[in-house]
Amino acid sequence: xxxxxxxxxxxxxxxxxxxxxxxxxxxxxxxxxxxxxxxxxxxxxxxxxxxxxxxxxxxxxxxxxxxxxxxxxxxxxxxxxxxxxxxxxxxxxxxxxxxxxxxxxxxxxxxxxxxxxxxxxxxxxxxxxxxxxxxxxxxxxxxxxxxxxxxxxxxxxxxxxxxxxxxxxxxxxxxxxxxxxxxxxxxxxxxxxxxxxxxxxxxxxxxxxxxxxxxxxxxxxxxxxxxxxxxxxxxxxxxxxxxxxxxxxxxxxxxxxxxxxxxxxxxxxxxxxxxxxxxxxxxxxxxxxxxxxxxxxxxxxxxxxxxxxxxxxxxx
Ligand code: BMA
Numbered sequence: 152x153x154x155x156x157x158x159x160x161x162x163x164x165x166x167x168x169x170x171x172x173x174x175x176x177x178x179x180x181x182x183x184x185x186x187x188x189x190x191x192x193x194x195x196x197x198x199x200x201x202x203x204x205x206x207x208x209x210x211x212x213x214x215x216x217x218x219x220x221x222x223x224x225x226x227x228x229x230x231x232x233x234x235x236x237x238x239x240x241x242x243x244x245x246x247x248x249x250x251x252x253x254x255x256x257x258x259x260x261x262x263x264x265x266x267x268x269x270x271x272x273x274x275x276x277x278x279x280x281x282x283x284x285x286x287x288x289x290x291x292x293x294x295x296x297x298x299x300x301x302x303x304x305x306x307x308x309x310x311x312x313x314x315x316x317x318x319x320x321x322x323x324x325x326x327x328x329x330x331x332x333x334x335x336x337x338x339x340x341x342x343x344x345x346x347x348x349x350x351x352x353x354x355x356x357x358x359x360x361x362x363x364x365x366x367x368x369x370x371x372x373x374x375x376x377x378x379x380x381x382x383x384x385x386x387x388x389x390x391x392x393x394x395x396x397x398x399x400x401x402x403x404x405x406x407x408x409x410x411x412x413x414x415x416x417x418x419x420x421x422x423x424x425x426x427x428x429x430x431x432x433x434x435x436x437x438x439x440x441x442x443x444x445x446x447x448x449x450x451x452x453x454x455x456x457x458x459x460x461x462x463x464x465x466x467x
Contacts, residue, residue, distance in 0.1 A: 156459050158385075158407040158437065158449035163215055165413050165445035167195065174199040174223050175207055178418050180440030183243035184214075184361070184427025187250050191429060192288055193217055193438070194224060194241040194252055195446055198418075203227070204237030204257065208288045214429055214436055215448065225252070225283060225291055233258045233279050233296045242426055244310045244362045249284040251335070253306040253319070256281040256296050280306040280321050282335065298330070298338055305358035308335075309370065309395065318395060320344065320363070320372070325356035327374065329396055345374075345388060345398050352376050352384045352405045360385060360425035361437070365392070366453075368461050369399050373425050373437060376405070383422040384408040385439065389460040400463035406456075407449055409442070417442025 169176050175197035182195035191211040196204055208224035209217035225241075227234030236257035243252045256279045280303050282294040298306075298321060305322035312318070316331040319338065327345040330338040347354050353376025360373035370390040375383050384405035391397035409421045420442050427438035434450040441447045 156402075156404075156406060156451070156455055158451050160407075160411070160447065160449045161215060164411065164447040164449075165441055166215060166448055167193075167209065167217060167219070167446035169444070170219075172199065172221065173201075174205055176200065177202070178444045179207065179446055180417075180443050181240045181424050181426045182438050182440070182446050183241035183252060183254075184429055184438045185243040185245055185250055186429055187245050191217075192243070192250070193427065193446075194243055194288075196239050196241070196440070197223065204239045206238055206241055206252075206254065210288075214431060220288075224288055225254075227256065228293060228295070231256070231295065232260055233299065234281065235259070238281065239278075240304065240424075240426060242305075242307045242359070242362055244308045246308065246310060249286055250288070251282060251284045251308055253280060253282050253308055255279070255304040255306075277302055278304040280304065280319075282306075294336055297332075297336060301341070303328070307359040307362040309363050310365065313395060314393060320359045320395075322356075322358040327357055327359055342396060344390070344396055345401070347376065351403070352378050352382075352408070353386070354378055355381070360439075361428035363390065363395070364428065364430070364435070366457055368457060368464070370395055371456065371460065373406075373428060373435075375424055381421065382409060383424055385423055385425045385437070387456055387460060389464070400460045402459055402463060406451060407437075407439070411441070411447075413445050413447070414441045417444030419443040423447075 205223040206225040234256040239255040241254040280298040309318040355377040363370035388401040424440040
């Protein structure tokens, strides 16, 4: 039952914390994680003295002990006004021999109507979905901002084409949306897939965690949900394999919530924010940001999550 199913935290948490380096001496959090060429690669969000968000790279054999590069791996492009305030919260998939990273481009550039959804009385911080690809985590080919017309973030690529087209989930607050593309550059057919629920732990906003994972029963999506008190928790949903607009099942309860000191206290407190996942030894190993300050990991048996989701299909 989803009520008793919970993530198991690693005893090594946090597995990455800020260092003395100028670009990551404040916070490191929300890591993309992808297996590529036999290693586990992480692209994590880093803030330092200037409070501009950059992506750092770290590599691991076991998925727990990571060795970091000394310099940022990807920064906002100097000639891109839509990335002027930095790049945040990457997700990554291996696709066509490349690692594609989707990430948030931050700026104060307004989104043009009719898609503007900004609260103009709040800090005018605007976000767009941007993309880049690499094969060595040193050199990048930038696809740039791929959805300029929406204030949108939390983008994840599906790791294969669906119905002959590339597919992506992204988040136009407060919902998870889907979009399709023939070339990964131009995205269309935007539509809402999943919304916050009226009661419980995911009532305010929701967003995709790591990229969807293909299972026999459908696309397994770990996602984050925010409640009225701004606590970030994580759980799982299942999307139809050939028609991922359709949510087949959604667990009632969360799988992990802030409980440890480093999940309660950080830059933003009470945050468990999942962004990466690998599969090892019959387990999903999830990676998440703790309170926007450190990087943590936890596991859950694959068979248990899948069975809980399939049990929800049967009930609906
Ligand atoms: C979201 C993003 C994340 C962050 C989370 C909690 O809006 O900015 O990077 O982890 O809020 O503060």
